[in-house]
Amino acid sequence: MIHSQLLRWLWFKALLWLYSIAHVGFGQHSVQAQELTSTLLGRGTHWQTPIYIQDSGVDGPTVIVTGGIHGNEPAGSRAAQQIKHWPIRKGKLIVIPKVNVAALAADKRYTPGAEDSLRDLNRNFPFPDIHDSPKGEIATALWNYLLDQDPDWLFDLHEGYHFNISHQPPPGKDKSVGSTIICDRQKQSGVMTERMLASANDLVTRPDRKFLLKERGPKRTTLASAVIHVLGKPAMILETTHQFQRIPVRTAQHRAMMSTALVQIGMLDKDCANVFAPPKSSSRDIIYVALYDDTGASENGVANLTKAFDADAKLEVSHLSSDQIKAENLEQFDVVVFGGGSGSKEAEAIGVEGAEVVRNFVKNGGGYIGVCAGAYLCSAHYTWSLNLVDTHVLTGKRLVEGQGEKSMWYRGKVTKQKMQLTEEGQKVFAGDAAIFDVKYQNGPIVSPRNFPGLKPYTVLSWFRSEKVLYPPQEGTMVNTPAIVMGDYGKGKVISISPHPEATDNYEAMLPSAVKAVSRNPKF
Numbered sequence: 091m092i093h094s095q096l097l098r099w100l101w102f103k104a105l106l107w108l109y110s111i112a113h114v115g116f117g118q119h120s121v122q123a124q125e126l127t128s129t130l131l132g133r134g135t136h137w138q139t140p141i142y143i144q145d146s147g148v149d150g151p152t153v154i155v156t157g158g159i160h161g162n163e164p165a166g167s168r169a170a171q172q173i174k175h176w177p178i179r180k181g182k183l184i185v186i187p188k189v190n191v192a193a194l195a196a197d198k199r200y201t202p203g204a205e206d207s208l209r210d211l212n213r214n215f216p217f218p219d220i221h222d223s224p225k226g227e228i229a230t231a232l233w234n235y236l237l238d239q240d241p242d243w244l245f246d247l248h249e250g251y252h253f254n255i256s257h258q259p260p261p262g263k264d265k266s267v268g269s270t271i272i273c274d275r276q277k278q279s280g281v282m283t284e285r286m287l288a289s290a291n292d293l294v295t296r297p298d299r300k301f302l303l304k305e306r307g308p309k310r311t312t313l314a315s316a317v318i319h320v321l322g323k324p325a326m327i328l329e330t331t332h333q334f335q336r337i338p339v340r341t342a343q344h345r346a347m348m349s350t351a352l353v354q355i356g357m358l359d360k361d362c363a364n365v366f367a368p369p370k371s372s373s374r375d376i377i378y379v380a381l382y383d384d385t386g387a388s389e390n391g392v393a394n395l396t397k398a399f400d401a402d403a404k405l406e407v408s409h410l411s412s413d414q415i416k417a418e419n420l421e422q423f424d425v426v427v428f429g430g431g432s433g434s435k436e437a438e439a440i441g442v443e444g445a446e447v448v449r450n451f452v453k454n455g456g457g458y459i460g461v462c463a464g465a466y467l468c469s470a471h472y473t474w475s476l477n478l479v480d481t482h483v484l485t486g487k488r489l490v491e492g493q494g495e496k497s498m499w500y501r502g503k504v505t506k507q508k509m510q511l512t513e514e515g516q517k518v519f520a521g522d523a524a525i526f527d528v529k530y531q532n533g534p535i536v537s538p539r540n541f542p543g544l545k546p547y548t549v550l551s552w553f554r555s556e557k558v559l560y561p562p563q564e565g566t567m568v569n570t571p572a573i574v575m576g577d578y579g580k581g582k583v584i585s586i587s588p589h590p591e592a593t594d595n596y597e598a599m600l601p602s603a604v605k606a607v608s609r610n611p612k613f
């Protein structure tokens with residue numbers, strides 16, 4: 091008797107457990123109703139490129155967003171990467187962030203290797219009385235895909251080289267269309283374009299850099315003009331300006347205009363201009379990386395880091411300005427990265443508030459990677475440093491005979507130095523004990539600071555040679571740590587003195603470092 095009661099009870103418990111699993115499973119699924127699927131345009135070709143599709147399952151418009159048709163306009167492509175994560179409430183959002191992959195990789199406007207009549211991809215689309223069908227493989231594949239999807243809207247993200255409002259072109263040259271919304275007055279609501287304009291201009295303080303509406307429509311044979319004049323559907327080109335504005339500024343402008351447009355169309359029920367990544371959950375199988383790209387970070391350094399991260403399909407990088415180092419932004423990411431330039435200027439740019447945001451992000455489980463200046467920034471050495479890892483920095487002024495007082499951190503121009511991974515470093519970077527050359531440019535020479543509350547760091551790599559500019563520096567760099575890793579709260583920090591991201595064949599050390607400090611259990 092007792093036996094069968096126990097069995098019944100066990101059965102009951104098992105059913106409850108099954109129900110809870112099913113219920114939790116269902117609940118999680120409905121939280122991320124907007125599942126992102128992807129396919130490839132031009133599958134199997136050298137120009138194949140991902141198409142991301144978010145189908146809400148609710149009746150509504152189909153909106154297509156394209157970026158990277160011109161390869162030297164990266165902000166449109168990067169903004170589109172972020173926009174694909176926005177939680178739409180109805181209809182279907184289709185995002186093609188890197189339409190022209192080869193041009194993007196070459197950082198060129200025109201398609202590399204294309205014959206003259208095809209080189210500008212945004213002049214290859216059909217237009218009444220010019221050409222009925224698209225020209226060239228990429229335009230043809232994209233146009234056929236559009237015909238198949240029959241979009242209600244198209245937004246094509248671009249960048250100009252100068253602000254249209256203030257550009258004074260040389261005689262005979264057209265004004266750049268930078269910082270404009272190019273639309274067709276006949277084809278879309280004036281309220282919507284005015285609101286999009288206002289949302290972009292909310293981000294712009296200088297009058298000579300404000301956005302303008304260009305209502306005469308996109309140039310003939312552009313993708314947007316084809317959607318307007320062949321499909322008879324509304325389309326716009328959203329142009330930011332790459333001169334004088336770094337990527338975070340430009341992508342923010344694209345996102346602001348797109349968020350306003352999608353709210354207006356009814357696809358979004360809230361502003362998503364600051365949504366960079368999908369909600370954090372155990373099912374994320376991409377590591378989302380915030381890369382600081384503003385005052386103090388060298389543009390060349392940011393470009394090298396971006397390239398290293400982009401090469402790893404498991405990483406998705408977003409560029410953040412100093413103003414964007416906010417808790418609600420950083421918490422969307424797994425890892426934050428500060429690269430080369432000037433650590434003190436990076437600290438000054440993010441300010442005391444930004445520094446606290448970064449410290450809290452790591453304390454709560456975020457990862458931090460500092461390269462060169464970023465390694466100075468995370469040290470426990472300076473009044474302005476973040477105190478994330480227990481490093482003392484070799485610095486201070488010494489009298490150098492015949493040269494006066496010299497700062498000891500400065501060792502002159504970029505050189506190659508020898509480096510060797512420790513056993514821990516071999517695990518993190520999937521390398522061996524062989525000594526190899528790595529670019530070095532005045533990265534910090536560190537030793538334990540023994541700062542109260544900070545745990546000792548683990549050395550991942552040693553310098554096995556040194557760069558000496560002044561005699562007192564002799565013997566102070568060789569056999570000191572080149573890369574160290576430490577814990578801060580629930581988070582992890584890797585401080586990298588040299589530049590593997592700028593060293594041929596060692597670029598992948600950067601994605602490896604990101605994976606090592608990410609708390610995503612899948613990596």
Ligand SMILES: [Zn+2]
Pocket residue numbers: 160163212248249
């Ligand atoms: Zn363009």
